[in-house]
Structures are given as structure tokens and as C-alpha cells.
Amino acid sequence: MVSDEETVSLMRRLRILGFDFETVPSVDEQRSVSICRDVLDSQSRADADDLWDRLLAIARELGPTGGTLDLRGLIDRLRGRFRLKEFPDYATDVQRITQASEQLLDELTDRIGGTVALDRSAELSRISSLLDSHRGVVLLGASGSGKSVLTKQLAVGAKPEGPVAWFDAQTLDEPTFATIERSLCLRHNLATVFSHITAPSALLVLDGVDRFSENARRNAARLIKASCFEDEKSPWKVILTCQPEAMKRLCQATGKYDLRTDLLLESVVFAANAVPLLEARLMQTWA
Numbered sequence: 001m002v003s004d005e006e007t008v009s010l011m012r013r014l015r016i017l018g019f020d021f022e023t024v025p026s027v028d029e030q031r032s033v034s035i036c037r038d039v040l041d042s043q044s045r046a047d048a049d050d051l052w053d054r055l056l057a058i059a060r061e062l063g064p065t066g067g068t069l070d071l072r073g074l075i076d077r078l079r080g081r082f083r084l085k086e087f088p089d090y091a092t093d094v095q096r097i098t099q100a101s102e103q104l105l106d107e108l109t110d111r112i113g114g115t116v117a118l119d120r121s122a123e124l125s126r127i128s129s130l131l132d133s134h135r136g137v138v139l140l141g142a143s144g145s146g147k148s149v150l151t152k153q154l155a156v157g158a159k160p161e162g163p164v165a166w167f168d169a170q171t172l173d174e175p176t177f178a179t180i181e182r183s184l185c186l187r188h189n190l191a192t193v194f195s196h197i198t199a200p201s202a203l204l205v206l207d208g209v210d211r212f213s214e215n216a217r218r219n220a221a222r223l224i225k226a227s228c229f230e231d232e233k234s235p236w237k238v239i240l241t242c243q244p245e246a247m248k249r250l251c252q253a254t255g256k257y258d259l260r261t262d263l264l265l266e267s268v269v270f271a272a273n274a275v276p277l278l279e280a281r282l283m284q285t286w287a
Contacts, residue, residue, distance in 0.1 A: 041083040051082050075198055076233040084198035093186045093193045094163050100184055101166035104207075105156070110149045120146065124153055135229050136238040140247065147241040148207050154239070155205060162199030162235060167223065168207045172216035180219060191226035194236065202227075202235045210246030217253050 019028045029052075036055070037048035058077060062069060069077075078084065086094050127150065130137050141147045155164045174180050181190055194202075204227050206212075206220050227236035242250055 039084055041085050047082065051078070054078065054081070072195060075196070079198065079233075079235060080200050083200065086198055087196055090188060090193050090196050093184075093188055094197070096184050096186060097165050097190075097193070098163050100171075101155075101164050101205075104166050104168060104171070105152050108148055108152050110152060118146070120150060120153070123150055124157075127154060128157070131237050131239075134237075136240070138250070139239065139241045140244045141241075142243060151205055151207060151239055151241055155203060158201065158203045162202040163197060164203045164205065165223075166205045166207065167220070169211040169213070169216050172206075172219045172223075173213050174219060175215060177219050177222045190223065194226045195228060197235050199235055201237065204229070204236055204238045206238070206240045209240050209242040209250055221253070
């Protein structure tokens with residue numbers, strides 16, 4: 001039997017909120033659309049109206065069954081249709097990751113002698129097409145064949161669609177994953193930041209895997225897992241660059257750290273200036 005005291009205690013904790021959504025015009029609806037506009041990258045009123053309509057549709061879909069939706073689930077439903085700003089809590093961390101990546105990209109020379117640039121548009125087009133249909137792509141090639149430069153051009157082209165996180169052997173050669181996070185001055189751990197990306201796509205690059213130490217391989221595995229790239233709803237795609245002779249070690253490493261080898265290495269590309277680009281399935285070539 002519920003006592004009067006318990007009933008009063010419960011009622012003291014209830015908040016009754018009044019809305020005028022059924023009124024025309026509705027002040028609360030205008031306020032809601034304004035909030036939608038604030039979170040959109042485009043700041044467009046038309047996009048804000050579309051976002052509000054989409055949120056109402058989701059509420060109508062889940063309401064009758066008592067369904068729930070967490071923050072990440074909502075992002076997944078909106079991604080691709082709406083370009084949202086990064087969450088205020090994570091925007092600074094995303095900026096720090098991209099700035100560190102841009103510094104590494106700036107160190108990569110993409111011109112011979114500082115003046116001549118090779119036309120590799122055909123290779124770029126092929127690899128871009130592979131990224132559209134695969135979760136992970138590996139670029140194989142001898143030292144100096146242009147793997148990193150090709151990946152740099154892909155990364156630069158991907159920036160308008162979302163963040164690029166670029167890591168090499170040196171940045172990953174730390175005793176713990178937390179050391180890498182501290183070196184980036186992050187407020188949140190990388191797994192949390194990666195899982196709250198609102199952009200339609202994001203690119204994780206691990207450059208020069210053949211030069212990775214044991215520490216670097218372990219930290220790279222943590223990065224790949226943090227990206228949740230195996231989830232079709234995740235915006236993250238992964239590119240690895242590696243020399244052919246290190247391919248066996250790469251396959252062993254993916255198994256050692258319990259990564260989805262079938263997804264991470266399902267598309268292997270040979271990149272070399274004098275050799276036509278060749279796409280190959282891992283299990284067909286290295287089985």
C-alpha cells in the first residue's frame with residue numbers, strides 16, 4: 001500500500017511542461033526548428049524544417065511501441081541525410097585530431113624535386129571507388145612507389161565530407177594508448193570521440209604499417225576497434241599502406257588483435273608508378 005507521504009514525495013519530483021505544438025502558429029515549434037537550424041552545418045531554414053519533420057517521423061515510429069533511441073542511434077538515423085555540426089563536447093577533440101593529422105600530411109612531399117607532380121587521377125578514382133564499396137582498403141607497394149602520396153591526396157579530397165585521422169609509425173609508437181590520447185591533448189578518449197562523429201563519412205589512415213613496432217601495432221588495433229568500422233552504420237573507413245613483403249605480418253597482426261580480417265583486408269591494391277593498379281581479394285591472393 002502506497003502511503004500519502006510516498007505519493008507527495010513522488011509528485012514533488014514531477015515536472016509538468018507546457019507546449020503549444022497544437023497551436024497555429026506554435027511558438028514551441030518555431031523554437032524547435034531554430035534549435036534544429038543551430039545544429040546543422042548548413043544553417044539553412046529549409047534543412048532545419050526537414051530535420052524537424054524527420055525527428056517527428058522518428059518519434060511517431062517509435063512512440064506506439066515504447067521504443068527508445070540513444071544518442072548514437074539517432075545520429076546513425078540522421079547521418080547521410082543531414083550534415084550535423086560536431087557535438088560541442090567533442091568538437092575540440094575532433095579539431096585536435098584533424099590538426100595533428102594535417103601536420104603529418106604537410107610533411108609528405110607530393111612533388112618530385114619540389115616541382116613536378118605525377119598525374120595519378122586514374123589510381124585515385126579506382127581507390128575512391130573501392131572505398132565506396134569496402135570498409136577497409138590496403139595499399140601495397142615498394143618504398144617510394146607513392147602509396148603515402150596517393151593516400152594523402154585521398155585524405156585531402158575526403159576532408160569536406162568529414163574528419164581525417166592520420167597516424168604513422170612514430171605517432172603510434174607509445175607504450176600505452178592513453179599516452180597517444182594525452183599527446184593529442186584530448187578531453188575524451190578516442191573511442192568516445194570516434195563514436196560521436198556526426199559527419200557522413202570519416203577516414204582513418206594508418207601509414208607505413210610495415211614500419212610499425214609492436215607498440216604501434218597494438219595501438220593501431222585499438223584505433224581500428226575504436227572506429228567501429230565493421231559496423232555498416234559507422235562513418236569510418238580505414239586505409240592502410242604497407243610494403244608487400246610485410247603483408248604476411250599484417251595478416252598475422254589482424255588475427256592477433258582479433259580484428260575483422262575479412263573486412264579490414266578485403267580489398268588489397270597494388271600501387272606503383274610503373275605497374276597498373278591491381279585490385280585483389282585477400283583470401284584469393286594470400287590464402
